[in-house]
Amino acid sequence: MLEKVAVIGAGSWGTTLADLLAKKGHQVTLWAYEPELVVTMRETRENNLFLPGITLQESLAFTNDLEEAYRGCTMVLCVVPSQLVRRVITNSLPFIPKEAVIISASKGIEVDTLATVSEIYQQILPPEMYANFAALSGPSFAREVAQEMPTAVAAAAATEAIARRVQEAFNTNFFRVYRNSDVVGVELGGAIKNVIAIAAGISDGLGFGSNTRAALITRGLAEMTRLGLAMGAQPATFAGLAGMGDLVLTCTGDLSRNRSVGIQIGQGRSLDEILGEMRMVAEGVKTTESAYNLAKKLGVEMPIIDQMYQMLYQNKPAREAVLELMTRNLKAEGA
Numbered sequence: 086m087l088e089k090v091a092v093i094g095a096g097s098w099g100t101t102l103a104d105l106l107a108k109k110g111h112q113v114t115l116w117a118y119e120p121e122l123v124v125t126m127r128e129t130r131e132n133n134l135f136l137p138g139i140t141l142q143e144s145l146a147f148t149n150d151l152e153e154a155y156r157g158c159t160m161v162l163c164v165v166p167s168q169l170v171r172r173v174i175t176n177s178l179p180f181i182p183k184e185a186v187i188i189s190a191s192k193g194i195e196v197d198t199l200a201t202v203s204e205i206y207q208q209i210l211p212p213e214m215y216a217n218f219a220a221l222s223g224p225s226f227a228r229e230v231a232q233e234m235p236t237a238v239a240a241a242a243a244t245e246a247i248a249r250r251v252q253e254a255f256n257t258n259f260f261r262v263y264r265n266s267d268v269v270g271v272e273l274g275g276a277i278k279n280v281i282a283i284a285a286g287i288s289d290g291l292g293f294g295s296n297t298r299a300a301l302i303t304r305g306l307a308e309m310t311r312l313g314l315a316m317g318a319q320p321a322t323f324a325g326l327a328g329m330g331d332l333v334l335t336c337t338g339d340l341s342r343n344r345s346v347g348i349q350i351g352q353g354r355s356l357d358e359i360l361g362e363m364r365m366v367a368e369g370v371k372t373t374e375s376a377y378n379l380a381k382k383l384g385v386e387m388p389i390i391d392q393m394y395q396m397l398y399q400n401k402p403a404r405e406a407v408l409e410l411m412t413r414n415l416k417a418e419g420a
């Protein structure tokens with residue numbers, strides 16, 4: 086079935102997915118926040134700000150007008166940074182057709198409310214529209230997908246019918262989509278891995294090696310799973326693409342913005358200085374604060390998240406944080 090898709094957010098991931106959908110023959114309109122980017126993309130078929138060097142499909146339409154983006158669409162894909170989802174979806178609500186499938190590909194937890202991305206949608210959309218919600222997540226650097234490198238992701242929805250519709254719309258011979266029914270687990274995996282990726286980058290920046298990174302990935306997975314269980318997620322989700330898969334990718338891949346922020350912190354630069362030079366989003370910075378507060382609220386033990394919060398928000402030196410993690414009370418591994 087061919088869809089008419091409104092893709093909201095022309096960052097690197099929104100642009101890549103819009104291009105992928107257009108390659109499949111769907112009718113796609115990509116909404117960009119920056120008016121000048123719309124002009125450039127129309128003229129050059131390139132997103133010079135967020136995805137330079139990739140030529141976009143001729144059939145892809147671009148707009149800066151939300152009403153125009155949503156007109157007649159059967160599917161919505163929203164890919165704005167998670168702290169902007171509430172504003173963008175609230176502004177969008179009058180224009181989204183009631184029957185449309187609504188997919189989120191944002192990875193994060195809202196700082197002010199501690200809401201997951203699906204909870205934000207649930208709070209804004211009427212129940213009959215939220216019934217058509219799905220979350221798309223998993224190990225997928227935009228540039229590699231844009232270059233058609235084999236990639237596998239998860240699409241989670243409350244009903245199998247919606248998950249199948251998303252799977253069918255996005256799946257290609259280089260982008261394999263697995264169905265999942267655990268929306269909370271899939272989105273928590275995508276949110277928490279960004280914080281652990283900053284930690285892994287800090288470890289690299291401090292000059293530590295593979296042992297330290299493997300420890301962070303594995304114990305980060307344990308923390309993510311504990312939080313997930315407290316929020317009703319399925320444990321198996323964290324062993325899958327949106328959990329371990331994305332954690333491994335982001336903690337090891339050179340394309341990760343979160344890991345790159347961590348490397349620079351480990352090398353001694355200040356967070357303000359690093360973020361001041363970035364136009365792209367490193368979701369893990371804000372998610373560190375939300376995850377820290379969410380863990381406290383739910384009484385979940387997340388020692389790496391604790392130390393990350395103290396490093397990023399309370400100026401704790403990285404080596405001190407590492408020492409504190411290494412000298413905690415001795416535990417049994419499964420505890």
Ligand SMILES: NC(=O)C1=CN([C@@H]2O[C@H](COP(=O)(O)OP(=O)(O)OC[C@H]3O[C@@H](n4cnc5c(N)ncnc54)[C@H](O)[C@@H]3O)[C@@H](O)[C@H]2O)C=CC1
Nearest residue numbers: 095096097098099118135164165166191192226227365366
């Ligand atoms: N880039 C990637 O490889 C992947 C990104 N994601 C997730 O996708 C989401 C979007 O990230 P990217 O596409 O990477 O973005 P990006 O970092 O490439 O670009 C930033 C985006 O924020 C938008 N923006 C800035 N201010 C805005 C405002 N006031 N209102 C609306 N939009 C505004 C920009 O227009 C642009 O679309 C994030 O949650 C990210 O974690 C998920 C998977 C892969």
Ligand SMILES: O=C(CO)COP(=O)(O)O
Nearest residue numbers: 223224225226341342343
């Ligand atoms: O989510 C991603 C890959 O799955 C992108 O990671 P970064 O945001 O760290 O670049």
